[in-house]
Structures are given as C-alpha cells and as structure tokens.
Amino acid sequence: MRRVWIVGALIVLTGPLVTWGSFLRTHRLEVPGSPTENDQPQLAAYWRFLAAARPLVPRGSSYTIKAPTPDDETQLFWLSAGLYADVTPYPATYVWQPQHGGGSEAKYVLVYGAPECPADAPSMHIVTGGAVCVRDKP
Amino acid sequence: MTVFAYIAAYVLIPLFGLSLASSIDSRSARIGFAFLVGALLLMIEATLFTMIGIRWSIIGLSLPLLIASGVVLWRTTRTDKSVCATPFAIAIIVVAILHLLLSIITTQSINPDYVLFWGTKAVHFAMSRSLDAGYLLSRYAPPRIDYPPLLPIVQAWGLLFSHQIPWITAAAMSAVWLVAAVPVINWLSGSIHATAFWTAAMAASLAFCGSGGNAEAMLVVYISVGAAAIVARRTSIAAIAFAGAMLTKEEALVTIGAILIGVVIYDRGIRRAAIFAASSAAGASVWFAFQKRFGMHVGYDRVTLTHTFHWSNLPTIFREAPKSLAAGCWGLSWLIPLAIIFYIAVRKPRNLRDAIPLLVPVPLLFAFFVYLYLQYESSLAMKMWWILPRLSQPALSLLILAAAFAAGDRMPAHD
Numbered sequence: 001m002r003r004v005w006i007v008g009a010l011i012v013l014t015g016p017l018v019t020w021g022s023f024l025r026t027h028r029l030e031v032p033g034s035p036t037e038n039d040q041p042q043l044a045a046y047w048r049f050l051a052a053a054r055p056l057v058p059r060g061s062s063y064t065i066k067a068p069t070p071d072d073e074t075q076l077f078w079l080s081a082g083l084y085a086d087v088t089p090y091p092a093t094y095v096w097q098p099q100h101g102g103g104s105e106a107k108y109v110l111v112y113g114a115p116e117c118p119a120d121a122p123s124m125h126i127v128t129g130g131a132v133c134v135r136d137k138p
Numbered sequence: 139m140t141v142f143a144y145i146a147a148y149v150l151i152p153l154f155g156l157s158l159a160s161s162i163d164s165r166s167a168r169i170g171f172a173f174l175v176g177a178l179l180l181m182i183e184a185t186l187f188t189m190i191g192i193r194w195s196i197i198g199l200s201l202p203l204l205i206a207s208g209v210v211l212w213r214t215t216r217t218d219k220s221v222c223a224t225p226f227a228i229a230i231i232v233v234a235i236l237h238l239l240l241s242i243i244t245t246q247s248i249n250p251d252y253v254l255f256w257g258t259k260a261v262h263f264a265m266s267r268s269l270d271a272g273y274l275l276s277r278y279a280p281p282r283i284d285y286p287p288l289l290p291i292v293q294a295w296g297l298l299f300s301h302q303i304p305w306i307t308a309a310a311m312s313a314v315w316l317v318a319a320v321p322v323i324n325w326l327s328g329s330i331h332a333t334a335f336w337t338a339a340m341a342a343s344l345a346f347c348g349s350g351g352n353a354e355a356m357l358v359v360y361i362s363v364g365a366a367a368i369v370a371r372r373t374s375i376a377a378i379a380f381a382g383a384m385l386t387k388e389e390a391l392v393t394i395g396a397i398l399i400g401v402v403i404y405d406r407g408i409r410r411a412a413i414f415a416a417s418s419a420a421g422a423s424v425w426f427a428f429q430k431r432f433g434m435h436v437g438y439d440r441v442t443l444t445h446t447f448h449w450s451n452l453p454t455i456f457r458e459a460p461k462s463l464a465a466g467c468w469g470l471s472w473l474i475p476l477a478i479i480f481y482i483a484v485r486k487p488r489n490l491r492d493a494i495p496l497l498v499p500v501p502l503l504f505a506f507f508v509y510l511y512l513q514y515e516s517s518l519a520m521k522m523w524w525i526l527p528r529l530s531q532p533a534l535s536l537l538i539l540a541a542a543f544a545a546g547d548r549m550p551a552h553d
Contacts, residue, residue: 001478001545005331008231008474009338015467016237016342023246032245035305039348040250047253074180075254081280082258085265089278 046076048127049085049112056125056132057108059086064103067112068094075111109133145302148311149416151176151292152318154203157210157464158378163219167325171375172207173318173355174363177356178382179203180295181288182424185269189431196266196298221325227334233321234334234341239313242350248309252351255280260293261303271432284439286425288385309351316341319359326338326366326375332542336362339471339538340531346466347527354528356386361393362535364414368401368495369543373413380414381421388438392506393499393532394418400498404491447512455511458519462526465534472534475541489544496540503533 027038034047057063063084067073073093080089092103103109109121115131117124123134152169155176162168175307183202241247249256258280262273269291274283296311297303316337324333340358346414349355364379383390394414401411422438429436465471479497482489490497507529514521 002329002331004474004478005329005335005542005545006226008478009227009234009331009468011474012338012342012471013230013233013237015465015470016234016345017240019241019246019345019466020237021286022511023244027244029244031142032229032306035248035309035351036250039246039248043250043253044245047274051214077278078254078258078281081278082253082261082305082543084260085261091278094278 043079045129046072046079046112047083049127050076050080050110052128053110053130053132054083054121057084057110060088061108062088062090062100062106063108063110064092065110065112066088066092066103066105066118068114069110070098072112076110107135108116109135140300140302141304144296144304144307145311147299148314149182150200151295153207154179154200156207157203158374159216160210160216161374162214162322162325164221164325165218165303167221170318170321171363172359173314174360174382175378176320177205177288177292178378178421180383180392183292183297184291185287185424185428188269188271189428194264194294194298194363199295199298221321221328221330223324223330227330230334231337234338235313235317235320238316238341238345238349239310241345242310242312243306245306245350247345247348248306248350249348249352249354251282252309255282255285255303256289256352257293257303257308258307259287259290260297260308263287263290263423264294264297264303267298269428271301271428271434275432275434284435284437285353285387286422287383287428288382289356305351312344312352312355315355315359316344319363323361323366326363326370326372327539327542329542329545332538332545335474335541336535336538339467340535342466342471343527343531343534346464347531349528353387354531357390358531358535360386361390361397361532362539364394365397365496365499365536366539366543368397368410368414369492369539373410377417380418384418384421385425387528389532390418391422391438393503393504395496396499396502396506397536399502400495403498404492404494444513444515446515448515449512451512451514451518452508453509454518454541455522458522459526462522463530463534465527465531472537475538478541478545479537482541493540493544496536496543500533500537500540503530505537 034044035045038138063075065073067076070093074096077091090103090106091099109118110132111131115126121133121135125132152172155172158175159168159172162171183199187194262270269287293308320337323336324330327333344355360379362385364376367376380394398411398414402408426436463469463472
C-alpha cells in the first residue's frame with residue numbers, strides 16, 4: 001500500500017503542476033501590487049488605489065470614499081479598514097446602504113474612478129485609480 | 139525588516155505550546171503540535187487579558203506561556219522516538235507545501251476575506267492591543283463579527299512585532315499550519331507515505347480554495363489532528379485540537395458533531411465522545427464569554443436555516459458538486475482514498491473498523507451540505523462554487539485519514 005500512497009500523491013500533484021504551467025504561461029513573476037493581484041482583479045484595483053492614496057491621508061484625520069456604485073463604495077470601505085485603521089472613517093455607503101451625511105464630515109475624500117472632487121473639497125491630488133480630495137472645513 | 143519581525147513572532151508560538159505537547163515522544167511531532175497548542179493558548183490568554191482589562195504586550199503575553207512550558211519541560215525526562223521517513227515521501231511533502239506557499243506569495247491563492255475582514259480585524263486588534271470589542275461593535279463594524287478570533291489574534295500577535303502588517307507574508311503564514319500538522323499526522327498515523335498523500339491533497343485543495351490569510355488551513359489542521367488522534371487513541375490531543383477548531387470557525391461545530399457520532403458508534407459508548415464534546419464546548423465558551431462580557435450577540439451566527447426546502451435545487455446540487463470538489467486535482471484526492479477504502483472493504487473488511495470515527499462523518503457531512511443547499515432560495519450554483527470547495531475540506535481530510543488508518547501500513551518507530 002505504501003507505493004499506492006506515493007503514486008497517488010504524485011498523481012494528485014499533477015493538478016498543481018498544470019495550474020503552475022498555466023499561471024507561468026500567462027503571468028510574469030514580479031512583486032504583486034496587491035494581496036489579491038492574480039486572483040481578484042477588481043479587489044486588486046481597489047487595493048492599489050487605497051494604497052496609493054494612503055500617504056496623503058495623515059493618521060488621526062478622517063476620510064470618506066466616493067465611487068461609481070454602492071458596491072464599489074462598500075467593498076472599498078471594507079478594504080480601507082485595514083489600510084486606514086488609524087484614520088476615522090465616515091463612509092458614504094456602508095453595507096450597500098447610503099449613510100446619513102454621505103461622508104460630509106470627513107476631511108479627506110478618496111475618489112475612486114474618474115478623478116472629480118466634490119465642490120466642497122476642491123484640493124485634488126491625483127493617485128493611481130482616482131484622486132484624494134481635501135476639504136478645507138470638514 | 140517588517141517581514142522578518144512578523145515571521146519571528148511565529149517562531150515563538152511553538153514555545154508557548156510545549157507545556158501541553160510534552161507527552162509526544164517524537165521531536166518533530168511535538169514541535170508541530172506545540173505550534174497548534176501555542177496558538178490556541180495565545181488566543182485564550184489574549185482574550186482573557188482583554189476581559190480583565192490588561193493590554194497586550196509581547197512580554198505580557200509571552201511570559202506566562204513560556205514559564206508554563208519551562209516548568210513542564212524541567213520536570214519531563216524523555217526518550218524520543220524518531221518516526222520513519224523516506225526521502226521520496228519527504229520530497230513530495232516539500233513540493234506540496236511549496237506549491238501552497240508559492241501560490242499564496244504569487245497572490246493566486248489569497249482569500250478575499252483576508253483583506254475584507256480577517257486581516258482588518260488583526261490590524262485593529264494589534265493597534266488597540268486588545269480583542270477590540272469597541273471595533274467589533276462600532277457603527278462601521280467589519281463583516282463577520284461573530285467569527286471566533288483565533289486567526290486574527292495570531293495575526294495580531296505577529297503585528298505586535300512588525301508594527302505594520304506585511305499583507306502577503308501574513309497570508310503566506312497559512313502554509314505554516316500545514317507544515318506544523320505534517321509531523322503530527324505522520325506520528326499519529328505512523329505512515330509517512332499516507333502523510334505525503336494527505337499533504338499533497340490538502341496543499342492542492344487549500345491552494346485551489348484560495349486559503350491564504352483566511353482560517354481554512356487552521357480549521358483543516360485542527361480537525362485533522364483531532365480526528366487522527368481519536369483513532370490513535372490520544373484522547374488529550376484530540377480534545378485540545380477540537381477546542382482549537384471551535385475557536386477557529388463555527389463550521390467546526392458541524393464537523394466535530396459528525397465525528398462524535400462516529401466515535402459513539404465505534405466506542406459503543408459515550409465516554410470519549412463526552413470528553414471531546416466537553417473540550418469543544420470549553421473552547422467555544424471562551425469566545426462566548428467574551429461576547430457576553432462586552433454585550434455582543436452570544437453564539438455563532440453563520441448558518442441561516444430557513445427550514446424551507448426547495449427540492450428543485452437537487453439537480454443543481456448534484457450537477458455542481460463535482461466541480462466544487464475538484465480540490466485542485468480534478469477530484470483525484472477524493473477518488474484515490476475512496477478506491478483504497480473500497481479495496482480494503484473487499485479484501486480486509488475488518489481493517490475498516492478502526493477507521494469508523496473518520497468514515498462515519500464523511501457521508502454525514504455531505505448529507506448536511508445537501509440539507510443546507512436545499513434551503514437556498516437563489517444563486518445556488520454560484521454559492522456552491524464559493525463555499526463547497528472550502529466547506530468540504532475537512533471531509534476530504536477525514537476520508538484520506540480513514541484510508542490511511544484502514545490501510546494499516548504503519549512503519550515502526552525507532553528508539
């Protein structure tokens with residue numbers, strides 16, 4: 001039975017072998033830009049935007065997120081909770097529901113997608129995937 | 139530097155668990171099990187610290203556990219036995235673990251839940267140096283606040299060293315759980331060849347399911363070690379492992395319940411099953427006590443059962459199941475142990491007797507999956523594809539271990 005286990009293990013490992021063959025044919029080996037770079041492209045795009053914007057948002061300040069859809073805003077907000085743990089969140093959308101105030105209390109507005117700042121946050125910094133807008137009076 | 143500091147934190151964890159692993163007479167298995175126990179003790183201690191208002195620190199969390207391990211080691215005299223291992227089997231194990239590790243490092247197998255809530259919780263817990271009930275109960279709480287906190291606490295432990303989370307490295311530590319389990323499974327099963335198969339199958343499955351950074355590797359390892367320890371008649375090891383499983387994910391409740399039915403059938407009595415049930419309940423009660431202390435909803439909140447059955451779901455369930463059970467190798471990791479069990483059932487049916495505690499849960503778990511999926515009202519195929527590959531992993535592990543014990547090709551241990 002010992003040989004059966006070993007042969008069986010080798011057969012099972014053909015699955016990973018095929019997976020790696022396919023991966024190496026279609027991807028270059030490089031440092032990933034986000035933790036979900038090669039598995040969840042949409043989450044990866046959110047992540048790259050949030051990571052690019054992070055240096056512009058000082059710890060202890062406050063932020064909100066604007067994005068094209070409530071789903072974008074919900075997922076961006078959950079992702080941001082790990083990257084912006086030392087910043088106070090005022091999400092415009094939480095669990096797909098618009099929030100009272102729409103994030104107007106936040107000093108920094110992270111705009112995902114087309115870089116267009118809200119009228120009350122005119123100071124704009126372009127980053128990968130969007131912009132960081134700063135309110136004069138949050 | 140952040141990466142090395144984070145990894146250094148994990149190196150300490152086996153030292154925390156040596157106090158409860160000292161009875162194991164194989165050095166590699168002892169270290170592997172000490173890692174599993176160390177994580178469990180660290181989680182319990184960190185939770186109790188928060189409940190009594192002590193903020194976490196490296197010294198504060200380390201010292202009690204190191205002293206306990208030191209005292210036990212001081213009093214223990216041992217003659218270790220080395221479990222037989224063949225180079226070819228070891229090579230297979232190394233390749234399998236590298237597959238999982240590299241799949242995570244190249245971000246093919248990092249779970250979205252890791253960046254959406256597991257890792258997020260860890261960051262907040264480490265920042266507040268507590269199991270932050272304020273965050274869990276905040277207006278903008280993360281998803282799944284009812285999940286037990288073993289994983290985020292272990293991840294937060296690493297953050298106490300590194301201060302910033304090295305996201306991909308922290309996810310890659312999921313492979314360490316498999317590394318820790320290998321010598322324990324080998325020691326319990328006595329078969330390095332079956333262990334090599336188990337490792338290959340579980341690594342392929344964990345990578346396939348995207349288990350980097352989430353709790354799947356932990357859950358599979360605790361359940362597998364506990365189940366193997368039952369057959370190897372190492373009651374205390376099984377009891378500890380099940381407590382760990384209960385503090386990892388609530389899915390453990392169903393799997394352990396099914397295993398206990400197998401234990402009752404095998405033992406024709408409830409003594410051991412009662413011990414395992416009590417240890418599982420004790421594990422869960424640590425989390426429930428925390429929930430009660432801070433005014434959270436007490437209990438698990440994962441499975442929503444409507445008890446309304448949609449029998450029209452049956453064709454979809456049976457059509458989609460094979461795809462979800464591919465386990466990264468076209469389902470071969472299921473089929474090979476099934477073939478071995480079938481062969482043993484025909485040639486040496488008495489050998490199957492000892493594997494009963496591992497065999498009984500497998501059909502029970504699949505019956506539970508069908509019961510669950512019959513209640514889904516919409517998007518069944520998509521939800522099965524999301525959930526079943528992960529949910530079925532403990533059953534896959536139990537099946538392989540059942541075949542390993544039934545095959546009975548234990549290699550002799552050496553003094």
